[in-house]
Amino acid sequence: MRVVAAMSGGVDSAVAAARAVEAGHDVTGIHLALSRNPASYRSGARGCCTIEDANDARRAADVIGIPFYVWDLSDRFHEDVVEDFMDEYAAGRTPNPCLRCNEKIKFAAVLDRALSLGFDAVATGHYARLETGPASRGGLVEMHRAVDHGKDQSYVLGVLTQDQLAHSLFPLGGSTKAEVRREAAARGLLVADKPDSHDICFVADGDNAGWLREKLGDRAPNHGGDIVDDATGEVLGQHEGTVGFTIGQRRGLRIGRPAPDGKPRFVLDISPVTGTVTVGPRERLAVDRITGRAPRWCGAEPGLLEGPQVTVQLRAHGAELPARVAVDGGTVEIELLEPAFGIAPGQAAVVYDGSRVVGSATIAAAVAAR
Template structure:
């Protein structure tokens, strides 16, 4: 097959490209330029949007012996990922930019262009597997599994995707990279959000969305406990950075429980108020056969997060997951990914949906969106 290998400049994508060649495919490497001004995104070895990364990808392609190109995706990336990030926070939601990048860039814009140029598939360094039935499954290395962030793929996109590293632990990938003479063998993994240069998410949002003074309120009593300069700088489940001068009566920390952008209001309370067991999503993306009614499954609510047994019901155009044990901190805007734990070849991704709201079946109040995170 003709395979386009997406090469970020890191060790994973380099080894994935080398394995595709070794498997007998006709491979071409491509690096995605995601910023017209790379210095405004993260620099050094921690990101995936830097000039250094482009150079590392090119050197790896030379060692592997494949053609290499750089594709300018800066405008599309800014519109579909960065602007979406701004708008979601402005709406009081907590987006996952890695999911959005996979959905809109790596397996949409790139795959579409690759298919138009006559390629049969796109290979990436994601840690996930495809079974003999073509379904997406967890990687053998649970600490690196990325099936969650790939849960946004459609069956058509998955059919033209390759994940050569899914059956290998990360430490073995690094050893293999050294054996192959790839200079990126010991390059650190990327962390945080690649397009925020200094890692200061709150500052990044403030620069774009501005400041507006609002109240921080005790949700239970309505008492004003403090003020802030923009509700978009918070995420539900957040504990740090609230700037409250007076502790709770019981001395326990307070957490963000809800964010209301319309009146710029942030409500806080105890951790127990973050407890939820019912989660609703918008329209799901089905990676396997579309299901109806209710069925038993496992759900994951954040990348590398805990897995929850649940009863999932398809209703009102979305999914409702009733967790068999409660979760704490589940943010609107994040993804709920549904797995079949009984699949013959290992956990298979059935569907994903963007979380709209969550609630506790024990609470008398209406829904409250959550997810533990720190801005």
């Protein structure tokens, strides 16, 4: 196959490209230029979109012996990922920009361009496994969790459709991170010991709240408001804008004094319209009913999913929770069989059947456990 290898400049994508070559594919390496001003994005080990990363990717391609190009998708990235991130926070929701990048950029814009240029698939360094499913499920391409559960990235890939999976390669899904680093060193790749990237690539200093306040400016729904106690309605303090908060947040509330019982307070609710942030005890964060919208299925749309292997993951590094999932067109109703805490609208709920990723939905509402 003719394969485009998306090379971020890190060790994972470099080894994935090398393995694609070793598997006999005709591979071309590409690096995505996602920033209109690369110097404004994170640098060093904290990022994945810098000039330094582009140079690392180019050097890795040279060692592997494949052609290498840079594709400028900065306008598309800004519109579909950065603007979406700002709009969601302004509406009081908590988005996952990495998941949105996979949906809109890496497996939509990149794959569309690759196919139009005559390539057959896109290979990435994500930790997930692709298998051909049984005839009872239509023999479709199925995505499963990676062997290395500590590095598994199937959650942020839960937005991929069957057509996208059919044109994707994840060469690292059967390996551990330690094995990948050893292989990179053996291949002479200088990125073998490069630290993993973390957090949000387009927030240069890691201060999400400060970045949002600066970028939104007059578009922000408010410029401050009250922090209110859920039980008493007492105003405990003020804040500089609701974009600085997310459901379940504990740190950075700056309300000056502890609760009467001495226990910490958590953000329970955010109202961008009134500027009110409501706080209270952790137990008030418990939810067991979730409504999802805009579902995306990796294969056929399911109707009802229940049984011992059905689980839902609600955060990129969160635990799997046993669940019952009912799908009715554009709405997904999730009944958690044990409560979850700090679930915010805007996050993704990814549904699993054992290790298989069924699909995902964006959380629209979460109801308190009874």
